[in-house]
Amino acid sequence: MKFFCNPKTLIYSISIVQKAVSSKSTLPILKGIYLEAYDQNLRLVTTDMELGIDHIMDANIIEEGSVVVDARLFSEIIRKLPDSEVEISLKDNNELLIKCDSIEFNILSYNPSEFPELPKIKEEQVYKIPQDLFKNMIRQTVFATAEDGTRPILTGVLVETGEGMLNMVALDGYRVALRKSDIESQLSDKVVIPGKTLNEINRIMDGGEDEKVQISLTDNHALFTVNNTKLVSRLLEGEFINYNQIIPKEFKSRIKIETKQLLDSIERASLLGKEGRNNLVKFTITDEKMIINSNSELGNVHEEIEIELEGDDLQIAFNSRYFIEALRVVDDDVIYLEFTTNLSPGIIKPISNDNTIHLILPVRLASY
Amino acid sequence: MKFFCNPKTLIYSISIVQKAVSSKSTLPILKGIYLEAYDQNLRLVTTDMELGIDHIMDANIIEEGSVVVDARLFSEIIRKLPDSEVEISLKDNNELLIKCDSIEFNILSYNPSEFPELPKIKEEQVYKIPQDLFKNMIRQTVFATAEDGTRPILTGVLVETGEGMLNMVALDGYRVALRKSDIESQLSDKVVIPGKTLNEINRIMDGGEDEKVQISLTDNHALFTVNNTKLVSRLLEGEFINYNQIIPKEFKSRIKIETKQLLDSIERASLLGKEGRNNLVKFTITDEKMIINSNSELGNVHEEIEIELEGDDLQIAFNSRYFIEALRVVDDDVIYLEFTTNLSPGIIKPISNDNTIHLILPVRLASY
Numbered sequence: 001m002k003f004f005c006n007p008k009t010l011i012y013s014i015s016i017v018q019k020a021v022s023s024k025s026t027l028p029i030l031k032g033i034y035l036e037a038y039d040q041n042l043r044l045v046t047t048d049m050e051l052g053i054d055h056i057m058d059a060n061i062i063e064e065g066s067v068v069v070d071a072r073l074f075s076e077i078i079r080k081l082p083d084s085e086v087e088i089s090l091k092d093n094n095e096l097l098i099k100c101d102s103i104e105f106n107i108l109s110y111n112p113s114e115f116p117e118l119p120k121i122k123e124e125q126v127y128k129i130p131q132d133l134f135k136n137m138i139r140q141t142v143f144a145t146a147e148d149g150t151r152p153i154l155t156g157v158l159v160e161t162g163e164g165m166l167n168m169v170a171l172d173g174y175r176v177a178l179r180k181s182d183i184e185s186q187l188s189d190k191v192v193i194p195g196k197t198l199n200e201i202n203r204i205m206d207g208g209e210d211e212k213v214q215i216s217l218t219d220n221h222a223l224f225t226v227n228n229t230k231l232v233s234r235l236l237e238g239e240f241i242n243y244n245q246i247i248p249k250e251f252k253s254r255i256k257i258e259t260k261q262l263l264d265s266i267e268r269a270s271l272l273g274k275e276g277r278n279n280l281v282k283f284t285i286t287d288e289k290m291i292i293n294s295n296s297e298l299g300n301v302h303e304e305i306e307i308e309l310e311g312d313d314l315q316i317a318f319n320s321r322y323f324i325e326a327l328r329v330v331d332d333d334v335i336y337l338e339f340t341t342n343l344s345p346g347i348i349k350p351i352s353n354d355n356t357i358h359l360i361l362p363v364r365l366a367s368y
Numbered sequence: 369m370k371f372f373c374n375p376k377t378l379i380y381s382i383s384i385v386q387k388a389v390s391s392k393s394t395l396p397i398l399k400g401i402y403l404e405a406y407d408q409n410l411r412l413v414t415t416d417m418e419l420g421i422d423h424i425m426d427a428n429i430i431e432e433g434s435v436v437v438d439a440r441l442f443s444e445i446i447r448k449l450p451d452s453e454v455e456i457s458l459k460d461n462n463e464l465l466i467k468c469d470s471i472e473f474n475i476l477s478y479n480p481s482e483f484p485e486l487p488k489i490k491e492e493q494v495y496k497i498p499q500d501l502f503k504n505m506i507r508q509t510v511f512a513t514a515e516d517g518t519r520p521i522l523t524g525v526l527v528e529t530g531e532g533m534l535n536m537v538a539l540d541g542y543r544v545a546l547r548k549s550d551i552e553s554q555l556s557d558k559v560v561i562p563g564k565t566l567n568e569i570n571r572i573m574d575g576g577e578d579e580k581v582q583i584s585l586t587d588n589h590a591l592f593t594v595n596n597t598k599l600v601s602r603l604l605e606g607e608f609i610n611y612n613q614i615i616p617k618e619f620k621s622r623i624k625i626e627t628k629q630l631l632d633s634i635e636r637a638s639l640l641g642k643e644g645r646n647n648l649v650k651f652t653i654t655d656e657k658m659i660i661n662s663n664s665e666l667g668n669v670h671e672e673i674e675i676e677l678e679g680d681d682l683q684i685a686f687n688s689r690y691f692i693e694a695l696r697v698v699d700d701d702v703i704y705l706e707f708t709t710n711l712s713p714g715i716i717k718p719i720s721n722d723n724t725i726h727l728i729l730p731v732r733l734a735s736y
């Protein structure tokens with residue numbers, strides 16, 4: 001194997017695939033990048049057995065071949081090279097020679113035949129979604145996945161498709177984040193994609209409105225294609241909670257409020273909470289104003305926000321973190337908050353449509 | 369106590385004093401900021417008993433008085449306020465009321481009479497040094513102080529003054545960083561200032577060429593004055609090593625080399641080292657070129673740099689970290705490296721003057 005390439009292009013390609021390199025695996029070869037030189041292409045592949053990334057870049061191939069090198073060392077070396085053409089070749093003793101100006105690195109390599117192949121995905125059920133829409137849908141849902149693995153299915157996001165629509169839902173037992181969209185498709189699917197996979201595909205998508213990500217689903221895998229990069233992920237197995245049953249269809253109190261003002265206010269209230277505890281914020285809703293307050297052994301905070309109220313007065317308390325995380329991903333300047341009683345979930349939604357719904361369970365207080 | 373002030377000014381002032389807040393102290397009041405309202409000034413004071421910072425800002429004082437509040441909570445609250453005037457007052461129950469628009473925080477306070485006073489420094493031995501010069505002197509020495517406390521005196525920088533001169537020296541047993549300068553002064557002193565103090569004063573100095581820092585030295589303390597900020601630090605006790613004896617006066621090999629080229633090259637060589645081990649880089653110096661190489665179980669690297677050699681050929685090895693840290697603070701584009709034998713220290717110095725000297729001990733190798 002021997003090829004020449006531009007170090008900046010190679011650094012970019014390494015940064016694309018590096019996130020699927022296994023950091024903890026006991027299998028040393030999974031800490032590597034598989035490099036394959038063919039035609040006028042260099043292919044880079046990494047996998048941690050859950051997620052695999054396959055990226056192709058231009059290179060001047062002198063001799064075809066393949067090799068696996070330690071991802072961290074290879075990345076650090078290429079990043080520290082001067083900005084002139086790099087020559088990379090596999091020597092007879094299986095050392096990889098990296099040459100640039102008067103610099104010569106020789107590093108150990110692994111046998112490429114031992115590198116696991118990525119699953120082959122039949123591209124039958126194919127969706128094409130504008131990248132900016134899909135990025136937004138990920139941002140508005142993935143934060144609400146469960147962090148720990150006690151219920152693994154909740155560490156993923158439900159992706160549900162039907163005629164002309166694609167919905168994404170995440171929930172962790174304390175809240176639900178639901179994002180709906182209209183897409184051009186006649187297909188129907190229901191899969192749960194790991195949150196980590198969605199964060200990676202989000203990182204890789206750098207296109208604007210006009211560029212699309214292509215998604216293919218099978219029973220066990222999802223394949224995402226963005227330009228020269230393919231990302232293959234296992235799906236999570238199990239039954240996802242029927243979220244439609246949880247989301248209230250009616251309300252007794254609805255307030256109209258400025259998103260930023262509410263977010264700032266709850267962030268201030270959360271300052272008095274102590275780490276590791278339920279960080280309570282209380283809302284007292286009456287005509288035209290909402291009082292937000294919070295107290296702890298450190299002190300208390302009290303502030304008022306102008307609102308428009310439709311329906312009943314209400315006192316209700318929440319864990320401030322869940323409200324803050326939901327409000328941070330809301331794109332609308334003005335929102336509705338909908339409540340039924342102070343023991344039923346609160347809903348955050350845009351005033352103009354039903355595309356985004358955040359549901360948050362309240363905290364029951366002995367007194368208000 | 370009651371005053372009004374601009375939240376942005378207050379945030380700036382808190383950021384100045386916050387670094388002397390004790391993070392580990394068992395004395396809770398040392399986690400606080402002492403606030404004193406008098407005339408039209410607000411004074412903010414913090415101390416961890418080694419280092420104290422005293423800063424004065426403008427405020428609209430309605431009622432004089434003082435209070436101590438938790439530094440972290442106070443800072444977080446002020447940072448989250450909207451950009452309108454803040455009212456701060458001490459209530460009869462000793463809670464501090466922070467008011468801004470419709471927002472009201474009430475937080476616990478400490479008794480200001482329990483806050484330790486900063487040492488009173490007689491400003492007799494006073495030096496005035498341009499801020500940019502002093503910043504540079506700190507940057508070029510403080511990195512070479514010892515990190516651990518087995519020899520506490522080496523965690524500081526020796527500041528030595530004499531007629532018209534000020535020298536700063538740091539050393540840790542493996543290297544010496546010496547920076548000389550000419551200043552206008554007839555005084556003579558020799559003190560060791562903790563590295564932490566110098567890092568803090570460096571952070572606070574934001575003036576250019578024309579602004580000066582004022583330094584007053586006593587037997588036990590140093591006082592630094594920068595505009596409205598005073599920083600008082602304990603001095604380190606003990607005898608500093610006589611660094612003049614260590615620095616070789618002659619050389620057998622001297623090479624002229626580009627700083628950046630050498631730094632880049634040693635940084636590349638260091639990539640093959642493993643954390644926690646001596647990270648060796650070998651220099652092979654002959655007429656017109658220097659070969660830099662390094663090897664480990666991961667592989668090896670070899671590169672050549674053009675040089676001008678005066679004197680003997682030489683092979684010598686160093687811990688790459690010490691060379692990298694010294695070269696990163698060198699301001700000159702071209703430097704001399706001076707060597708005697710491969711068992712004696714190497715010297716890095718500018719080609720135009722003797723103001724900066726970095727000495728690094730070599731590593732003895734069984735074979736070259």
